[in-house]
Amino acid sequence: MPGRYxxxxxxxxxxxxxxxxxxxxPKHLLPIVGDRSMLAQTVERVAGVVPRxxxxxxxxxxQAAGCRRACPELPAENIVAEPIGRDTAAxxxxxxxxxxxxxxxAAFALLPADHxxxxxxxxxxxxxxxxxxxEAADVLVTLGIKPTEPATGFGxxxxxxxxxxxxGREVRAVKRFVEKPDLATARSYLxxxxxxxxxxxxxxxxxxVEAAFRAHAPELQAGxxxxxxxxxxxxxxxxxxxxxxxxxxxxxxxxxxxxxSTNVVVVPATFDWDDVGxxxxxxxxxxxxxxxxxxxxxxxxxxxxxxLVVSDDGHLTAVVGASGLVVVHTAEATLVCPKxxxxxxxxxxxxxxxxxxRRKFL
Amino acid sequence: MPGRYxxxxxxxxxxxxxxxxxxxxPKHLLPIVGDRSMLAQTVERVAGVVPRxxxxxxxxxxQAAGCRRACPELPAENIVAEPIGRDTAAxxxxxxxxxxxxxxxAAFALLPADHxxxxxxxxxxxxxxxxxxxEAADVLVTLGIKPTEPATGFGxxxxxxxxxxxxGREVRAVKRFVEKPDLATARSYLxxxxxxxxxxxxxxxxxxVEAAFRAHAPELQAGxxxxxxxxxxxxxxxxxxxxxxxxxxxxxxxxxxxxxSTNVVVVPATFDWDDVGxxxxxxxxxxxxxxxxxxxxxxxxxxxxxxLVVSDDGHLTAVVGASGLVVVHTAEATLVCPKxxxxxxxxxxxxxxxxxxRRKFL
Numbered sequence: 001m002p003g004r005y006x007x008x009x010x011x012x013x014x015x016x017x018x019x020x021x022x023x024x025x026p027k028h029l030l031p032i033v034g035d036r037s038m039l040a041q042t043v044e045r046v047a048g049v050v051p052r053x054x055x056x057x058x059x060x061x062x063q064a065a066g067c068r069r070a071c072p073e074l075p076a077e078n079i080v081a082e083p084i085g086r087d088t089a090a091x092x093x094x095x096x097x098x099x100x101x102x103x104x105x106a107a108f109a110l111l112p113a114d115h116x117x118x119x120x121x122x123x124x125x126x127x128x129x130x131x132x133x134x135e136a137a138d139v140l141v142t143l144g145i146k147p148t149e150p151a152t153g154f155g156x157x158x159x160x161x162x163x164x165x166x167x168g169r170e171v172r173a174v175k176r177f178v179e180k181p182d183l184a185t186a187r188s189y190l191x192x193x194x195x196x197x198x199x200x201x202x203x204x205x206x207x208x209v210e211a212a213f214r215a216h217a218p219e220l221q222a223g224x225x226x227x228x229x230x231x232x233x234x235x236x237x238x239x240x241x242x243x244x245x246x247x248x249x250x251x252x253x254x255x256x257x258x259x260x261s262t263n264v265v266v267v268p269a270t271f272d273w274d275d276v277g278x279x280x281x282x283x284x285x286x287x288x289x290x291x292x293x294x295x296x297x298x299x300x301x302x303x304x305x306x307x308l309v310v311s312d313d314g315h316l317t318a319v320v321g322a323s324g325l326v327v328v329h330t331a332e333a334t335l336v337c338p339k340x341x342x343x344x345x346x347x348x349x350x351x352x353x354x355x356x357x358r359r360k361f362l
Numbered sequence: 363m364p365g366r367y368x369x370x371x372x373x374x375x376x377x378x379x380x381x382x383x384x385x386x387x388p389k390h391l392l393p394i395v396g397d398r399s400m401l402a403q404t405v406e407r408v409a410g411v412v413p414r415x416x417x418x419x420x421x422x423x424x425q426a427a428g429c430r431r432a433c434p435e436l437p438a439e440n441i442v443a444e445p446i447g448r449d450t451a452a453x454x455x456x457x458x459x460x461x462x463x464x465x466x467x468a469a470f471a472l473l474p475a476d477h478x479x480x481x482x483x484x485x486x487x488x489x490x491x492x493x494x495x496x497e498a499a500d501v502l503v504t505l506g507i508k509p510t511e512p513a514t515g516f517g518x519x520x521x522x523x524x525x526x527x528x529x530g531r532e533v534r535a536v537k538r539f540v541e542k543p544d545l546a547t548a549r550s551y552l553x554x555x556x557x558x559x560x561x562x563x564x565x566x567x568x569x570x571v572e573a574a575f576r577a578h579a580p581e582l583q584a585g586x587x588x589x590x591x592x593x594x595x596x597x598x599x600x601x602x603x604x605x606x607x608x609x610x611x612x613x614x615x616x617x618x619x620x621x622x623s624t625n626v627v628v629v630p631a632t633f634d635w636d637d638v639g640x641x642x643x644x645x646x647x648x649x650x651x652x653x654x655x656x657x658x659x660x661x662x663x664x665x666x667x668x669x670l671v672v673s674d675d676g677h678l679t680a681v682v683g684a685s686g687l688v689v690v691h692t693a694e695a696t697l698v699c700p701k702x703x704x705x706x707x708x709x710x711x712x713x714x715x716x717x718x719x720r721r722k723f724l
Contacts, residue, residue: 300713300720303709315695316381318381322687329691334678335682348682
């Protein structure tokens with residue numbers, strides 16, 4: 001019987017968690033929520049579903065060493081670095097190739113490295129439902145998140161009604177994948193019902209996703225076939241990757257495959273889920289003090305409420321008479337930002353990037 | 363002819379400049395404004411008026427080494443430490459004794475160590491006017507600051523009209539010294555005119571201030587006489603100080619002498635003056651950027667105005683999307699506080715003081 005694999009996508013930069021997230025220490029390598037890195041928590045979460053030998057991590061060259069340190073229980077060869085970022089469709093193709101080299105008929109899950117999910121048991125159960133669906137038919141399975149607000153930062157999945165019963169578990173046929181909407185559109189989705197957030201969690205079998213590449217992204221598929229042949233001829237992936245991966249078209253997996261495929265189904269997620277996309281989003285994962293302040297490390301608030309203050313044990317970070325701030329101290333840099341302005345951090349990082357004397361703080 | 367001396371009072375704690383000011387590095391040992399410590403700038407300012415050998419610094423034992431480092435051009439024995447703080451009247455008595463041991467008839471100025479005065483030439487001129495007044499009659503001379511706002515943080519000096527002409531320079535008789543007023547009273551002083559801020563700058567001759575102690579603070583005067591005799595009998599001040607200084611009554615010089623004396627005159631200050639009593643007060647001594655932000659060290663503001671951000675060159679402190687904040691980073695601690703809440707820093711320090719695990723951050 002074909003095996004089950006998990007490929008964890010761990011290549012993000014996590015700019016929105018500056019200054020804790022830096023170029024070599026992105027969000028998934030930090031203990032943003034919890035005591036271990038987000039990646040280590042993700043590995044732990046899926047280790048109940050597939051053997052550790054079948055868990056792969058796809059990352060960047062800059063982050064590969066950090067990923068190996070974060071996941072000492074995984075075989076070192078299971079952490080694979082893209083020589084260069086070519087967007088998520090190419091990464092999906094590479095993940096497919098990595099699994100195919102081990103088991104050409106395997107089903108595998110593609111999962112982000114940096115989401116927070118507390119209910120591990122329910123998560124494991126749903127992931128098994130998704131694997132069962134992927135193994136039961138030639139479908140591209142997604143896990144969809146029930147929207148709680150008209151978010152404009154996610155793509156949406158519209159369901160088309162029940163698909164088929166898998167031992168009584170709910171799986172839905174998908175009518176369409178849609179790109180990140182504007183606010184009015186997002187609101188209309190919430191009112192209409194039958195929409196899920198696309199959290200980038202997919203499960204499929206190798207032959208099924210290969211068929212999708214052939215049908216909807218032939219140029220990329222040709223490049224992937226070339227990569228597979230080059231790796232086979234030298235019996236080594238690394239030189240083939242270095243030579244050919246940079247030539248693959250840059251395109252997202254949503255645009256290349258998901259929006260065009262007609263064989264998509266969605267498993268509605270029944271576990272808690274948070275992509276913790278910014279500093280303000282982490283506050284709800286911690287117990288606040290009586291004034292709603294979340295304090296980590298040597299952090300204090302005097303005469304203020306609803307602040308998130310992140311320090312370390314050796315450095316006191318104190319907010320006096322202010323409310324609603326994010327204050328994050330690290331050894332190299334300190335950020336002070338009202339919660340509702342957190343998206344402006346990117347403008348700061350852009351200025352840093354353009355300043356040779358201060359690039360080191362990125 | 364009797365000499366002229368200056369005794370710089372450098373014992374303050376400077377809590378309001380936490381976290382730059384710490385227990386061993388109070389405000390006057392920091393370059394809050396300018397490139398050198400406030401104390402070094404004060405010494406430099408008076409060195410044009412009296413010889414450096416005649417400049418003494420009165421400080422605390424914890425700060426004595428720092429004061430010597432800040433003033434390498436002063437004889438080490440000119441920096442004298444109180445064994446314990448006993449308020450400003452006892453310190454004035456000790457200053458009088460220190461000068462008297464060198465010259466019993468000398469005139470001396472008592473000056474704070476931590477004020478900002480840019481116009482050194484005018485300052486030197488006025489200080490000489492004050493010395494001349496003190497030498498011309500048995501008076502207690504003060505330098506009074508013309509109020510620019512109804513401040514409630516200073517005592518006030520009410521003038522009684524012209525005193526006598528000293529080469530055409532203005533010196534005023536004083537009607538009364540008054541304690542720090544409430545806001546309504548301070549406003550009435552400004553409207554009435556004829557009031558000055560008491561900035562704690564005094565000039566008098568040894569015999570004249572001794573007479574004031576005898577007349578208005580006999581208990582303290584008796585203690586000071588005992589201290590003088592004990593020092594003379596052993597020909598050493600330090601052991602006498604250690605034994606007797608802690609027994610002196612705690613009282614302020616304003617209350618003990620100035621409010622009760624009838625021979626007070628005031629020299630209206632014609633130099634710029636700022637006691638820079640808090641973080642927000644330092645901003646006006648620096649050139650702001652186009653948005654009114656004052657940035658020191660590796661400090662940045664993105665999308666905010668009117669902030670004061672103090673960092674060091676090796677650590678980036680960034681404010682994003684916020685205005686009107688004081689943000690001060692040091693290696694040990696970081697403060698974030700709206701400018702108008704700066705007085706609440708004291709409440710924070712009180713909490714730190716009560717917390718054994720965090721006292722180290724004071």
